[in-house]
Amino acid sequence: MTNPTLMLPQYHKYLNGAPVPFSRRTRRNSELCLVVLVFVSLTIICFGAVFYLPEFKATYSGTFNTVYKQIQNAGPELLLPARGNAGHDGVLEDPHAAYDKRALSAKIDEDYSDKRKVLERPDTDFSAIKRNDQNSNLNSVSSIIYNAADTSQRYDNDELSQKRNKVKEMMKHGWDNYVKYAWGKNELKPVSKQDHSGSVFGSANMGATIVDSLDTLLIMGLKDEYKLGRDWVANNFTLENVKIDISVFETNIRFIGGFLTCYAMTGDTIFRDKAEYIAKKLLPAFQTPTGIPYSLVNLKSGNSKNYLWASGGSSILSEFGTLHLEFVYLSDITGNDIYRQKVEHIRQFVRSLDRPNGLYPNFLNPITGKWGQRHISLGGLGDSFYEYLLKAYIQSNGKDLVARDMFDDAMASVMDNLVQTSSSGLTYLADMRFDRLEHKMDHLSCFAGGMFALAGETLGSDSSKHYSELGASLTETCHTAYDKTATKLGPEAFRFNDNYDAVAIRGTEKYNILRPETVESYFVLWRLTHDNKYREWGWEAVQAFEKHCRVSGGYSGIRDVYQINSIKDDVQQSYFFAETLKYLYLLFSDDNLIPLDKWVFNSEAHPLPVKGRNSQYRMYQSE
Numbered sequence: 001m002t003n004p005t006l007m008l009p010q011y012h013k014y015l016n017g018a019p020v021p022f023s024r025r026t027r028r029n030s031e032l033c034l035v036v037l038v039f040v041s042l043t044i045i046c047f048g049a050v051f052y053l054p055e056f057k058a059t060y061s062g063t064f065n066t067v068y069k070q071i072q073n074a075g076p077e078l079l080l081p082a083r084g085n086a087g088h089d090g091v092l093e094d095p096h097a098a099y100d101k102r103a104l105s106a107k108i109d110e111d112y113s114d115k116r117k118v119l120e121r122p123d124t125d126f127s128a129i130k131r132n133d134q135n136s137n138l139n140s141v142s143s144i145i146y147n148a149a150d151t152s153q154r155y156d157n158d159e160l161s162q163k164r165n166k167v168k169e170m171m172k173h174g175w176d177n178y179v180k181y182a183w184g185k186n187e188l189k190p191v192s193k194q195d196h197s198g199s200v201f202g203s204a205n206m207g208a209t210i211v212d213s214l215d216t217l218l219i220m221g222l223k224d225e226y227k228l229g230r231d232w233v234a235n236n237f238t239l240e241n242v243k244i245d246i247s248v249f250e251t252n253i254r255f256i257g258g259f260l261t262c263y264a265m266t267g268d269t270i271f272r273d274k275a276e277y278i279a280k281k282l283l284p285a286f287q288t289p290t291g292i293p294y295s296l297v298n299l300k301s302g303n304s305k306n307y308l309w310a311s312g313g314s315s316i317l318s319e320f321g322t323l324h325l326e327f328v329y330l331s332d333i334t335g336n337d338i339y340r341q342k343v344e345h346i347r348q349f350v351r352s353l354d355r356p357n358g359l360y361p362n363f364l365n366p367i368t369g370k371w372g373q374r375h376i377s378l379g380g381l382g383d384s385f386y387e388y389l390l391k392a393y394i395q396s397n398g399k400d401l402v403a404r405d406m407f408d409d410a411m412a413s414v415m416d417n418l419v420q421t422s423s424s425g426l427t428y429l430a431d432m433r434f435d436r437l438e439h440k441m442d443h444l445s446c447f448a449g450g451m452f453a454l455a456g457e458t459l460g461s462d463s464s465k466h467y468s469e470l471g472a473s474l475t476e477t478c479h480t481a482y483d484k485t486a487t488k489l490g491p492e493a494f495r496f497n498d499n500y501d502a503v504a505i506r507g508t509e510k511y512n513i514l515r516p517e518t519v520e521s522y523f524v525l526w527r528l529t530h531d532n533k534y535r536e537w538g539w540e541a542v543q544a545f546e547k548h549c550r551v552s553g554g555y556s557g558i559r560d561v562y563q564i565n566s567i568k569d570d571v572q573q574s575y576f577f578a579e580t581l582k583y584l585y586l587l588f589s590d591d592n593l594i595p596l597d598k599w600v601f602n603s604e605a606h607p608l609p610v611k612g613r614n615s616q617y618r619m620y621q622s623e
Contacts, residue, residue: 163535164585170555188209190551190568205241212575233271239281245305248320256278260326261608287304289366292315295319316381317361317364320346322387323342325388328340328392347406376417386411390404394454418431420439440494443492448471453529456528474521480502482537486564490561491510510562511559512561514545514572516576526538526587534587542584
């Protein structure tokens with residue numbers, strides 16, 4: 001038999017001067033390595049030729065351009081090392097991830113510049129939107145937003161203009177860094193300069209910051225930035241690849257609310273269609289024996305559920321009670337009454353229930369229709385349920401008398417049971433647990449100052465004067481809580497007892513995460529009273545955000561408002577753009593910019609038109 005080794009080239013090594021044949025395994029490994037290296041080199045060369053030669057990109061703008069964009073978008077994820085685990089405060093445990101991303105920033109910036117050349121840089125003229133969508137009504141945008149803004153600038157003093165422009169600059173600083181470091185993601189980590197995968201929508205590429213920012217960009221006249229965001233929504237926004245359970249409440253107030261506002265302001269039907277697209281995705285959550293929706297819905301499977309921690313799997317009052325404005329308006333502009341039916345059924349069911357002490361507990365079981373744990377609050381878990389009763393009445397131009405009656409009845413019980421006065425004379429809203437008061441007021445409750453003031457202005461009832469006075473008193477209490485901190489920013493919650501007055505006691509209550517509720521009340525009280533102290537308090541907040549929350553990559557929350565050099569939480573919340581900066585900008589603007597008799601703000605500060613008073617309501621007309 002022929003020796004097979006004679007037919008193959010011989011590879012040798014030497015041991016003590018004598019040649020020794022390579023083993024078969026050694027030979028195969030060497031050959032495979034060479035083949036792999038050659039293959040990888042050729043692949044890199046081919047891909048470089050295909051995707052990075054400018055003449056190729058200019059010639060083939062179809063399928064290959066799409067692939068090119070996808071590879072660019074995926075590039076940072078493919079190149080960067082795995083991130084460390086983030087704690088609940090969003091701070092990375094592995095500092096090398098942030099360092100490596102900074103090391104690649106030059107390359108990413110270069111690719112982003114090329115991408116803008118391929119996709120076309122947004123026009124600085126709104127006529128571009130008309131070219132993209134013939135249904136856009138840009139003249140309406142000008143009359144609603146820019147003419148009013150120009151009027152305010154014409155008649156106010158230089159100091160007021162400077163304050164308004166400062167808030168506008170803050171918006172641009174935060175937005176530009178989001179575009180640079182987290183475009184298309186939900187939120188930005190401004191210290192780490194990367195996307196925040198721990199947001200309420202997780203790591204899904206839903207662009208929460210883009211959607212939350214669009215109407216604020218319009219109001220401020222940031223046309224290029226608006227155009228960039230609008231084009232992303234038109235070309236990239238989808239829920240088809242989102243496989244997580246998402247919050248019905250958060251999705252409604254941020255996404256549906258944001259799109260509805262942009263539709264009302266511009267007439268661009270892309271926003272109306274996107275809003276209805278999302279609403280249809282949320283409808284499976286309403287499939288319960290009571291019609292009370294679950295808190296969470298899986299967009300892929302349609303399966304719905306509640307949070308396990310929520311009083312035995314109950315639905316949450318502030319969540320199922322904060323759908324009315326958006327769903328009613330969506331029915332009116334689409335002609336599809338299913339959305340109105342869903343929220344009106346919720347109201348009818350809740351109204352039929354017995355209430356302890358005339359109050360609405362924060363938890364309701366969607367299966368049994370029974371109240372859960374007897375926890376009652378105008379802070380977290382309860383707040384916007386009451387807000388939407390009042391605002392549904394306003395949105396309907398005073399026609400929704402059921403909403404008004406429910407609001408008046410609820411507030412009578414709130415004033416009898418929850419409104420308290422501290423030893424120093426501060427008015428606050430306590431929580432109640434099983435008929436026992438907890439003398440704590442959440443920062444979230446600070447919206448109630450504006451709510452009561454708005455009720456006093458719009459309801460025209462016997463309680464109007466008391467509502468107005470209560471709104472002013474609650475707003476002053478929230479300002480006091482801000483004023484007692486070293487940073488002049490309010491804590492997440494503050495307490496009242498013999499030793500403390502409007503002060504956070506527990507470490508878990510001392511943080512500030514850029515919340516808007518206090519400045520929201522400043523804005524509403526200013527519009528209704530024109531007492532200049534509200535503008536002064538708002539400017540204090542602007543200066544505090546600038547001094548303690550601004551970083552090179554945007555704006556971050558802080559962990560302890562009582563420490564001057566507090567640690568940053570490294571999260572730029574999307575509602576900072578949607579609410580906090582919007583309310584501050586409007587606080588220093590003329591009353592004709594988003595007037596309160598024609599617009600009503602949803603819980604995420606997206607203004608919706610008042611029916612019968614605002615020509616931008618855009619009621620559906622059947623053909």
